[in-house]
Amino acid sequence: MSSRDAILSSIRANLPKAERLLPAVPKFEDNPPADLIEAFGNSLTRMGGRLLDPDPAGGAMAPVRALLEHSRLVCSSTSEIKGDLDLATVVDPRALADVDHALVRASCGVAETGSILLTDQDLKVNALAYLAQHLIVLLDPVDIVVNMHSAYVRPEFRERRYAVFHSGPSATADIEGVLILGAQGVRSLSVLLVPRNAAEHAEADL
């Protein structure tokens, strides 16, 4: 008998007798926050992330450009900013080892936890979001959902091979509980709220 069949037959011989029904899971959306954007920003800050302030005078992408001013190597998977490295040419993820700032657009945000959802399609190379020292995320405010229940209804979890919630930068408190941002992954996570099509012409003025 193969191990597979041995395990399955052992399970069948030992299954608990009483029937237990699978419950329906409610959405728990009865009392959504009055302002989703504000709730998202507060949650993101609690997780160690940062919501960038808009700069109406400088243009939609000005807050991001300010962060990139002294960056040695920028890599972007967004159409808004070009960056120094073309992700389409990257075959080996190790080629991203020296990236300072990575830029990516999120599929959605979650107000409850301040999380942003990134997929393999958003990232183009998954490792981008971990090898870079700093991660900058563009998020369309209309893509913010109330909580994890509404987030898990989204199609990415059935369609994408890789989908990940980032909630703040990488962090550890493994030594005496002292919180340290920048464990093995990015040292900072900044989110800029910018609609998907509003910044179409931003690259022209870079």
Add this chain to the structure above:
Amino acid sequence: MTRGTQGDRPDNAKPEPQPRGARHKGNRPINQAEAAERFLAAPRHQQQHDTRLWTLRQRRDDQMWAMPEWEEMRSLASAIKEHTLSHLDTYLEMFEANAKANGVVVHWAKDAAEHNRIVLDVLALHGAKTLIKSKSMLTEECGLRADLAKAGVEVVETDLGERIQQLDDEDPSHVVVPAVHKLRTDVAKVFAATIGSDPDNDDPPYLAGAQRDATRPLILNAGAGMTGANFLVAETGAVVVCTNEGNADLCANIPDLHIVSVGIEKLVPRTEDLAIFVRMLSRSALGSPITQYTSHFRGPRKGGEMHVVLVDNGRSERLGMEEFWTSLKCIRCGACMNTCPVYRRSGGLSYGATYSGPIGLIIDPTFNARKYSNLPFASTLNGSCTNVCPVKINIHEQIYAWRKVLVRQHETPFVKRAAMKAAGALFSRPAVYRAAIEQTNEALASLPRFAIYNGLNAWGKRREMPHPPAETFHQWYTKNRGGKQ
């Protein structure tokens, strides 16, 4: 939150040596109490451990109170897990079919040895000589690192706490915070000896930075990556991993080969079920709303390979244990450990087993009833573990049930059996019981200390016996309500 070292320790105070865990003597019962004595004898370690874990418990409470649906979520989590476990064969087959359709190679391992063999075979097929790993209690349970080392494969743990433990050649002492029993001075000593950090610098950000810098090249040069899994989704074939450091996503997304080791009990039926568990996992564990990373791997990257090893190792047998099968609902959040007064004061390594704390007490005897026969007695049965469990495992009741099983199987020491037998005789005869209580109260009031606080009275260790009342309740009742019985 970052604190410097100056204020915490007087310059002239020498670092307190780290107390080590339980002593293993072949298959002989682990003496948890003996190891706990040594932990208690190291006050700085004991206090830091107790305070740190109680802080986590309080943060968990804050999260709980902020969520009106918390109790409803616990009931749902428990119901989803019990349903899944009572249809485990069906959901495993569903997961396998969907994962295969996504291009994942699915393996089945009956026990630890088969698991390690499968991993070695997959690594050999790829010529991988180094493996970067994120934290996994299952690979601890299987003794994977030792087996891979024998075969010449270098394993690098990439989680900070787990790496500290690996470099110190010590097991993790907690399922979520593996090095929580260590002080910064211990970590500085380990890192100075292994990764060449400054032996005189025990500042946590410095130590974490040193480990990050030392680990990054190992990640970039690894031949394969391995993660555990917090959940498997049957309807999509997805593997879900919850971490804070970003190391699991590095392990999975840089080498071409990603191996997932996972116990068969980690299944949930639907994607929507994840919302329940993800909302509760980190709130219960660390008191944070969610882990920094919640990653869903549904298939290999382009040009890469993804393998999932489904491991039984005693789980299917436990499913058939009427009193104990619900322990398989456990999502390894560690909340029961953080709240347990015994665990907080004795350290996870005192249990001498892969799983420590309350959940360990009810899981470990299923692996080895003799070696872990003392563990179910390392509890006051206060029930706090049951109250904080996000999936409603009746942990303290199972601890008590294990005591009965082990006594029946004569896996308990003679002194404990004799004491229990005497207590049983006492409790079954009311008149004798009342006389004994009166005598005990008199004895407690009049006996010299050495007669009460000695090795034979475990309840007199490290605490004062209660002050005996002037009269027993029965004496008071007879005097005040006499004749109305």
